Amino acid sequence: MPKPEAPGTLAHKLAEQWPSYAAYVVSFVTIGVIWINHHAMLRRVQRVDHSALVFNLLLLMLVAVLPWTTALLAEYLREDDGQHLAAAIYGGSLLAMALSFFAMQRHLLVARPELVVDTIGPAERKAIMRRNMVGLLPYVIATAVAPLSSYLVLAICGAVGVYYALPTTTSSA
Amino acid sequence: MPKPEAPGTLAHKLAEQWPSYAAYVVSFVTIGVIWINHHAMLRRVQRVDHSALVFNLLLLMLVAVLPWTTALLAEYLREDDGQHLAAAIYGGSLLAMALSFFAMQRHLLVARPELVVDTIGPAERKAIMRRNMVGLLPYVIATAVAPLSSYLVLAICGAVGVYYALPTTTSSA
Amino acid sequence: MPKPEAPGTLAHKLAEQWPSYAAYVVSFVTIGVIWINHHAMLRRVQRVDHSALVFNLLLLMLVAVLPWTTALLAEYLREDDGQHLAAAIYGGSLLAMALSFFAMQRHLLVARPELVVDTIGPAERKAIMRRNMVGLLPYVIATAVAPLSSYLVLAICGAVGVYYALPTTTSSA
């Protein structure tokens, strides 16, 4: 914006709320990417056991926590007190979600391989697990840098979401 | 109403809230029409790639923003300060939704035509794209007239929704 | 309760909120019954046209209004000012929902009979329409008695919901 808006106007109020918009977009994209990956995971499944259902509930419970951690980060992003804690909780909630996704993936592909269709061979299973484990790393880093800067946490999480949303060379037909 | 209601009564309070009702109906009808069109779009699809899923998430993210822009317009419709900005944001949010729909349609029909069933020939594809592009125009106009009148923005968006909801001569069997 | 609770205690506060509970149950049961009937209606459909989809959206829009009219009735049920208006709006919102259901039913069975499976003959179509029309009557009455008593409106709407939820002699297999 060319010049700062007068305080009290709608434009000023809306501009002040930008952390809410940024956090909303980052969380939405992250959940969206998890959703696409979840769909891909379930396409490989031929039947489920009790543990798979419980892992799935755990993932859902952690996704359902995100609106709360997102609002927390948006509220405290620019506060002197609490911004680092809020950012650690936000990064940690994304990490927890990614970890529960990883645990479910591992249960299906490694612990109970008979739940997955036979056309997925051992090499492909290993490749999927490796990609999943690499995907955990950015959230570990995002959570770890929370004491440095809450903006950095949000930026890393946003970059991860955008990276996975970008078109890939391999189609997920 | 024959005579103005006394301030403080329920009738008065409810009558004062009419922008909320109008904006609710306009947004609901608009999302409903997009939903019907989205269903028609997906019926033509035989498989999806990663980009189609991401376009779909983008559309969903913009639809999920509408309750906020709708409430903003309802709150500021009659305010001296902010009514033009709120109307521009409202019109702009509908335009963004329509644009993301157009982009997904274009990806399926033009960029990656193999994703759509073969029975949809080149002429029909062009006709669908042309209809979609024409459908963007009213939202461009609605957003552009925001500096003139917030009521006009709401009226144009409402008229577009009603127009698409009206019975057509061709059945979408 | 044997003796009135002391004001300010939780028991007192919860007891004071009984209109919310009653209105919640009545609205939930009414939407539930409409849902069951909607499912039965769609089981008879072999294809839909644009108007059927729009009728369906209209019904959904009116269902989505119910939480608001329910909260309004709960808030004003015992108020001197506004109880009659709130009750009329509540009864009217249920009537509007029932009318839109009736209009969709009529569109499918009478106006565009080819949308419904052939096994439903003219006699059965007439019987369904007659039952639907009779089902409108209690909501007309409930709305009409709003000037007399808001309690009566809630009682009639509740009785209708319970009546349709009760087991019938004919199974809807």
Next chain:
Amino acid sequence: MPKPEAPGTLAHKLAEQWPSYAAYVVSFVTIGVIWINHHAMLRRVQRVDHSALVFNLLLLMLVAVLPWTTALLAEYLREDDGQHLAAAIYGGSLLAMALSFFAMQRHLLVARPELVVDTIGPAERKAIMRRNMVGLLPYVIATAVAPLSSYLVLAICGAVGVYYALPTTTSSA
């Protein structure tokens, strides 16, 4: 935490809210377990009658009440006034949900056995009913101990949820 947080800081505020987190997790896990069981119940069904649909709505209505009873318990868990009542309402809401599940199960397996697939013999039906009845007991106890301690109510309900979520020796393929 090694030392108590200073009042007013974010860490202090979040630590103060722990009953909300605990109650959220307990309710989420309980609904999740009911969901898994509900899915198993519906897999045995070959058709439904009107009563089965109404039992299902009743269950849904009681599930939809849980966010309210959960928030009530979280708010009053540590209050001098109201903690016992809030805990009784919370335990009672879980008991009511479990009872409605039991009633639906009983309707399908005992009252109208023809609704369930033939491969489920009399012995298995009895075993399912027995397991369901045993599952009611902890919620009866949880509700009954509300006058003693609200913490105990939450602990029992949490233990039940975790118990059913734990891996079993029999897979629910």
